[in-house]
Amino acid sequence: MEGEGVMPDSASGSQQLESVRSQGFVSIYSNSAQLDVTPWDFRLTFGELKPEANKPPKIEQLVGVVMSPQHAKALVQILSTFVQEYEKNVGEIKLPPAAPAAQKTMSVA
Secondary structure, eight states, X not given: OOXXXXXXXXXXXXXXXXXXXXXXXXXXXXXEEEEEEOSSOEEEEEEEEEEETTEEEEEEEEEEEEEOHHHHHHHHHHHHHHHHHHHHHXXXXXXXXXXXXXXXXXXXX
16 A cells, blocks of 8 residues: 555546655654645644643644645545555554544634
8 A cells, every 4th residue: 555656647547657755855753733724725734742741742843734725635535545445454443532633723814
């Protein structure tokens, strides 16, 4: 299931695009995702929930990704497909009763 660096062109379904990592590419661990939505874009902020002794936990924001609503919808579709395939092969992914690391806001302006 891991990406192979080549993906079909959504317009034609047949053209192959090569995926190349830039020199500035970073890979992070994230257990927190925040979402801000406007009529023009979706803003995802990924971070890490870090518990602190005798203090409320903090989320260290690490990277933000901004995309069009169309790209966000396409991402949801492919994530859904991959999660379904994962669960078919590995088993159901159980979520805790409350996921404190997920936050969302929505703007209309």
